[in-house]
Amino acid sequence: MTSDSGPAIEAVDLVKGFGSRRAVDGLNMNVPRGVVYGLLGPNGAGKTTTVRLLSTLARPDSGTARVLGHDVVAEADSVRSRVSLTGQSTTVDEELTGRENLVLAALLRGFRRGAARRRADQLVEAFDLADAADRLLRTYSGGEKRRIDIAASIVTTPDLLFLDEPTTGLDPRSRSQVWDIVRAMVEAGTTVLLTTQNLEEADRLAHFIALIDGGRVVAKGTPAEIKEAAGEATLRLGLRDPLRREDAEALLARHFGVDSTWDPGTGRLSVPISEPDRAALAITELSRAGVEVSEFTADQPSLDEAFLAMTGHRTTTVGSEEEEALR
Amino acid sequence: MSAPAAPVNDLDRSSLREVLIGSERPSRAGRTAASLAFAWRALLKIKHVPDQLSDAIIFPIMFTLLFTYLFGGAVSGSPADYLQYFLPGVVVLAVALTSMYTGITLNQDMAKGTFDRFRSLPVWRPSVLVGSMLGDVVRYAVASAVPVLLGLLLGFRPEGGLVGVLLALLFLQLFTFSLAWVWTLFGVMMRTPTAVQGATFPLQFILVFGSNILVDPSTMPSWLEPVVSANPVSHAATVVRGLMHGSATPGELVSGFAACAVLILLFAPPTMYFYNRKQR
Numbered sequence: 001m002t003s004d005s006g007p008a009i010e011a012v013d014l015v016k017g018f019g020s021r022r023a024v025d026g027l028n029m030n031v032p033r034g035v036v037y038g039l040l041g042p043n044g045a046g047k048t049t050t051v052r053l054l055s056t057l058a059r060p061d062s063g064t065a066r067v068l069g070h071d072v073v074a075e076a077d078s079v080r081s082r083v084s085l086t087g088q089s090t091t092v093d094e095e096l097t098g099r100e101n102l103v104l105a106a107l108l109r110g111f112r113r114g115a116a117r118r119r120a121d122q123l124v125e126a127f128d129l130a131d132a133a134d135r136l137l138r139t140y141s142g143g144e145k146r147r148i149d150i151a152a153s154i155v156t157t158p159d160l161l162f163l164d165e166p167t168t169g170l171d172p173r174s175r176s177q178v179w180d181i182v183r184a185m186v187e188a189g190t191t192v193l194l195t196t197q198n199l200e201e202a203d204r205l206a207h208f209i210a211l212i213d214g215g216r217v218v219a220k221g222t223p224a225e226i227k228e229a230a231g232e233a234t235l236r237l238g239l240r241d242p243l244r245r246e247d248a249e250a251l252l253a254r255h256f257g258v259d260s261t262w263d264p265g266t267g268r269l270s271v272p273i274s275e276p277d278r279a280a281l282a283i284t285e286l287s288r289a290g291v292e293v294s295e296f297t298a299d300q301p302s303l304d305e306a307f308l309a310m311t312g313h314r315t316t317t318v319g320s321e322e323e324e325a326l327r
Numbered sequence: 328m329s330a331p332a333a334p335v336n337d338l339d340r341s342s343l344r345e346v347l348i349g350s351e352r353p354s355r356a357g358r359t360a361a362s363l364a365f366a367w368r369a370l371l372k373i374k375h376v377p378d379q380l381s382d383a384i385i386f387p388i389m390f391t392l393l394f395t396y397l398f399g400g401a402v403s404g405s406p407a408d409y410l411q412y413f414l415p416g417v418v419v420l421a422v423a424l425t426s427m428y429t430g431i432t433l434n435q436d437m438a439k440g441t442f443d444r445f446r447s448l449p450v451w452r453p454s455v456l457v458g459s460m461l462g463d464v465v466r467y468a469v470a471s472a473v474p475v476l477l478g479l480l481l482g483f484r485p486e487g488g489l490v491g492v493l494l495a496l497l498f499l500q501l502f503t504f505s506l507a508w509v510w511t512l513f514g515v516m517m518r519t520p521t522a523v524q525g526a527t528f529p530l531q532f533i534l535v536f537g538s539n540i541l542v543d544p545s546t547m548p549s550w551l552e553p554v555v556s557a558n559p560v561s562h563a564a565t566v567v568r569g570l571m572h573g574s575a576t577p578g579e580l581v582s583g584f585a586a587c588a589v590l591i592l593l594f595a596p597p598t599m600y601f602y603n604r605k606q607r
Binding site: 052055056057077080081083084085087091092093095096097100104105107108109110111112115122123125126127128136152153154156157177180181183184185187188189190 | 338339340342343344345346347348351352353354355356360361364367368371372375376441443444445446447448449450
């Protein structure tokens with residue numbers, strides 16, 4: 001293995017156009033090894049195209065990218081043997097069973113037949129697919145399909161895994177299974193490049209986040225930095241007895257360590273909260289102190305608000321990038 | 328409709344980690360291994376979706392019966408005499424028609440995410456194509472065995488005996504593999520399976536019927552005869568006929584193999600070119 005130090009991904013001024021439109025337009029990024037790197041952006045921001053460029057499926061019009069120290073154009077084969085891709089559309093065969101898909105993936109990664117079967121069995125167990133393994137894939141639920149898909153990309157543990165919107169369209173339980181898999185991958189030493197439209201997902205999984213919009217990175221940082229810039233979640237409270245306002249303010253200040261603000265227009269107190277679960281506790285304490293709360297809301301900033309805060313403009317959604325990327 | 332909601336369990340982190348850390352990293356799959364893996368995939372698809380074989384069975388039966396009894400008397404005096412001439416031809420016809428599906432399936436495959444995964448793998452690029460064409464051997468074997476068996480029932484008597492028939496079928500596999508590159512070229516060039524079908528059908532019609540499969544070219548107008556005789560399908564039919572009847576000349580065999588070589592040389596390189604370009 002060569003060049004085991006240095007960044008996992010280094011992209012400089014990447015450009016890729018489809019017709020007159022530039023899906024990726026001067027993208028720069030630097031992904032350190034051993035982390036989950038979240039590529040966060042709306043539909044059509046250039047996430048899928050970026051993944052296709054970095055996984056050697058598409059060739060950049062200009063700019064360079066090195067993946068694990070290898071140039072994605074000149075040394076595409078070296079890149080391919082050390083990365084894996086789970087695309088947005090299913091990359092497994094609908095007309096094969098789950099187990100057959102895994103055996104095929106193993107054979108193509110150089111396993112001999114017996115070893116390929118054993119590897120498929122291991123993956124089926126670890127991914128909780130034992131019951132589904134011998135059914136045809138087209139009978140699978142979305143979550144099962146996604147797990148087989150990921151399992152097929154990690155037949156040999158890749159140094160770098162591209163996960164293109166792995167949880168879009170999944171129910172919460174299946175989503176948390178995918179998150180478990182991603183965390184286990186990182187513990188096993190794999191770098192994960194994860195694209196998502198979901199701020200919460202990036203926050204939960206990623207060590208670093210790049211906000212991408214219009215084919216370029218518009219902001220980057222740790223989830224904490226991004227959230228801070230986006231504004232923290234806010235707890236808003238209405239009081240049954242407005243005269244108890246000062247009591248409530250004092251209690252909230254003790255509880256959260258920050259001052260709350262009073263909005264005379266709505267008659268509500270609002271206080272920024274970093275940990276949403278403490279909001280419930282604060283409400284309980286208020287009622288214990290005899291301050292009755294008539295209503296409350298707690299909001300996380302949305303992806304759109306994060307964009308607005310970091311870039312000063314809202315997301316600029318363009319036509320479906322995925323469609324064009326498949327051409 | 329959709330599957331009943333499966334119970335969703337929490338995954339066991341430690342067994343997940345074990346499976347990830349404990350994985351071996353074999354050296355990359357060789358050309359043969361990769362091609363065979365893709366061939367296996369094609370066979371699995373036939374196994375799970377057997378209806379794609381029905382065309383390979385029904386068409387040969389239809390053509391054999393149709394031409395033998397409808398045209399046999401007019402062309403050769405009697406259906407029985409025509410069968411001796413025509414049956415080796417209908418075998419070529421049946422297999423040639425089936426080979427078109429190679430291009431259509433390829434096109435369907437390429438539209439899906441599956442091909443993205445294959446292309447992101449460090450395997451010999453043509454193995455995807457070669458593998459699926461190897462898998463087609465089964466389809467071709469069915470499509471050629473059906474008319475032979477039916478013909479034997481109807482009174483076809485190959486003078487080359489069993490060995491001659493088997494050699495003919497073997498040659499036919501090679502020829503169809505060569506011819507399939509024509510359809511794969513359409514498969515990689517066109518956008519949709521329907522477009523592939525639309526474009527290949529007329530060409531196939533001309534290739535198959537503008538040959539010596541149905542009638543002896545010496546009965547054709549003088550301008551048409553050389554065209555028909557140059558058709559690679561004619562060369563293949565001549566070889567199949569010659570082998571089945573034990574009368575193949577070295578010259579006929581050479582032309583037959585040359586036709587295969589020409590098809591591969593003309594159509595495989597552009598297919599690979601467009602196939603590789605498609606991903607860029």
